[in-house]
Amino acid sequence: MTTDWHMLTREPGLPALYAKAATRRKITGTSLPDSGLRCWVDVEPQRLAAYRNVCGFDDNSLLPPTYPHILAFALQMQLLTAREFPFPLLGLIHLGNRIRVLRPMGGLHRARIGVKVQNLQPHAKGATFELVTTLDDQLGTLWEAESQMLCRGVKLEGEPVEEALASTLALTQIAQWKAPSDIGRQYARVSGDYNPIHLSAASARLFGFPCAIAHGLWNKARTLAALADHLPAANIEITVQFKKPVRLPSQVALLASAAGSSGALQLIGDGDLEHMVGHWQPVT
Structure with a gap:
């Protein structure tokens, strides 16, 4: 087209x-x-x-x-x-x-x-x-x-x-962080994305969510910030799939494979709840 x-x-x-x-x-x-x-x-x-x-x-x-x-x-x-x-x-x-x-x-x-x-x-x-x-x-x-x-x-x-993204690479935890209750509002102020499901529990409930959830692109950005020492500055493709939403507030852990031109990542929460999976590789 x-x-x-x-x-x-x-x-x-x-x-x-x-x-x-x-x-x-x-x-x-x-x-x-x-x-x-x-x-x-x-x-x-x-x-x-x-x-x-x-x-x-x-x-x-x-x-x-x-x-x-x-x-x-x-x-x-x-x-x-x-x-x-x-x-x-x-x-x-x-x-x-x-x-x-x-x-x-x-x-x-x-x-x-x-x-x-x-x-x-x-x-x-x-x-x-x-x-x-x-x-x-x-x-x-x-x-x-x-x-x-x-x-x-x-x-x-x-x-x-x-x-479905799948990887056979061994993953180890390399970082963890808290997603505070106001991170949706913080991210909205810098991104312009004021979707109600991210802003508060009250506004999220209007759309069927029991509480506010983190923006998917904040999860990806926060992950890539933690992986900065693992990844090249260019000639890289990074793909993720969003799984279960990150409810606010909560704590998450980032698992990744060893540094290299290709690798895999996983963002998990309590009880090994899978929030995001992905991989990186050189641009083909």
């Missing part, structure tokens, strides 16, 4: 997009739009510093490998609340995420973000699609990602195909 790209002159405003999201509750179709959005964005030092602090990244000259998601969030919101997008944004479930750092992301002050959707597939609970995001500088693509999203209740023809 060829993407019909639209270039924006400035980042969209989030308050209006949240208002649109709040009024969209119905599935309106079973096909994805072929349009994508692009926009040049600035890397703001204060916001980047706050993100490092919330996610545990060291202050260095490189963008954290998950930070382009923050730069892209407003564009993603505009794409997923557009009239031609068939699924309501509220209620989408983030099943997995893959990022590829193609070149070192150092000294970056301005970059072009691109977002589109693709690969609609049947799922046992509805349908999945990929939210694709890219980060370009003047030389070309620096970083790219696919987030697999689930919309419950969509009915598509075909047999569901679910990919």
Whole structure:
């Protein structure tokens, strides 16, 4: 499918997009739009510093490998609340995420973000699609990602195909940390993602959760911050699947294989409850 790209002159405003999201509750179709959005964005030092602090990244000259998601969030919101997008944004479930750092992301002050959707597939609970995001500088693509999203209740023809990440590598615990009760609000302030399921127990209960849960991308970012000494700065692909949500507050442990060009990771909670699994490898 060829993407019909639209270039924006400035980042969209989030308050209006949240208002649109709040009024969209119905599935309106079973096909994805072929349009994508692009926009040049600035890397703001204060916001980047706050993100490092919330996610545990060291202050260095490189963008954290998950930070382009923050730069892209407003564009993603505009794409997923557009009239031609068939699924309501509220209620989408983030099943997995893959990022590829193609070149070192150092000294970056301005970059072009691109977002589109693709690969609609049947799922046992509805349908999945990929939210694709890219980060370009003047030389070309620096970083790219696919987030697999689930919309419950969509009915598509075909047999569901679910990919499970599995590893035979030996894992040992390398870190543990607390996910405090307010981490959802902390992450929302630096990311712009104010999904009610992450903010408080009261707002989470409105969407069927007994308590607030941590953002999946905070779990991944906090994990990659802990793995910083294990991973190269570029030519790396990092894939995770989100399993059981991290309820707030709680404590989690990170298990990983020995440092190397390829490896595996697992984030677990009390009783060895599996929250996230993943692996890293060189970009192919």
